[in-house]
Amino acid sequence: MKEIVIATNNKGKVKEFEQMFSALGTRVKSLQDFEEDIDVEETGETFEENALLKAETISRKWNIPVIADDSGIVVDALDGRPGVYSARYAGEEKNDKKNLEKVLNELGSTSVKDRTARFVCVIAVAIPGEESFTKRGTCEGAIALQPRGEHGFGYDPIFIPNGYKRTMAELTAEEKNSISHRRNALKKLEGWLREKGE
Numbered sequence: 360m361k362e363i364v365i366a367t368n369n370k371g372k373v374k375e376f377e378q379m380f381s382a383l384g385t386r387v388k389s390l391q392d393f394e395e396d397i398d399v400e401e402t403g404e405t406f407e408e409n410a411l412l413k414a415e416t417i418s419r420k421w422n423i424p425v426i427a428d429d430s431g432i433v434v435d436a437l438d439g440r441p442g443v444y445s446a447r448y449a450g451e452e453k454n455d456k457k458n459l460e461k462v463l464n465e466l467g468s469t470s471v472k473d474r475t476a477r478f479v480c481v482i483a484v485a486i487p488g489e490e491s492f493t494k495r496g497t498c499e500g501a502i503a504l505q506p507r508g509e510h511g512f513g514y515d516p517i518f519i520p521n522g523y524k525r526t527m528a529e530l531t532a533e534e535k536n537s538i539s540h541r542r543n544a545l546k547k548l549e550g551w552l553r554e555k556g557e
């Protein structure tokens with residue numbers, strides 16, 4: 360596939376998809392590349408519902424194939440929060456720094472062994488005239504005691520992937536893209552992408 364539209368306004372996601380899709384020879388377009396200001400309301404209760412909502416809304420609107428990513432961080436000691444509410448955890452203004460500080464505050468002095476968490480990414484595919492579907496990828500890890508690192512976006516500064524001492528924000532883009540929830544969801548799409556060919 361030469362080009363794919365991703366129904367997202369998140370520049371961090373776009374950058375990662377660009378990097379991962381470039382290896383497949385596919386150019387990426389996002390909602391930022393279109394004149395119109397579009398923000399699909401995420402009224403679903405699961406990553407799957409919200410990913411489908413975003414992909415299908417844009418696919419129907421322009422009658423083109425679209426993928427969407429709904430993702431977030433699930434913290435065991437917080438009963439799975441922030442989960443699907445990750446982007447607006449500290450308020451509707453969607454502030455990454457406030458969001459991760461809220462998680463750190465809620466965890467307080469919870470010991471390292473009880474700070475297990477995972478990133479979840481669900482990618483939805485919507486194609487005119489075809490049944491939509493989703494693929495889910497995860498990345499297991501733990502919440503750091505303090506934010507560290509400048510790379511990536513969102514909750515990366517407080518997430519330590521299993522097998523690493525560094526936070527996700529201290530990894531290079533290549534390192535993150537080789538282990539991330541987004542990579543793991545995209546891997547499950549590779550068969551479909553190949554099938555779609557040129």
Ligand SMILES: O=c1nc[nH]c2c1ncn2[C@H]1C[C@H](O)[C@@H](COP(=O)(O)OP(=O)(O)OP(=O)(O)O)O1
Binds near residue numbers: 369431
């Ligand atoms: O790799 C990641 N590294 C760090 N944080 C991440 C990651 N992946 C998702 N996240 C966080 C960011 C945001 O707080 C939420 C996604 O929310 P989500 O609604 O899917 O995205 P969004 O509103 O930013 O953009 P959009 O809906 O237009 O795709 O999870």
Ligand SMILES: [Mg+2]
Binds near residue numbers: 401446
């Ligand atoms: Mg969103």
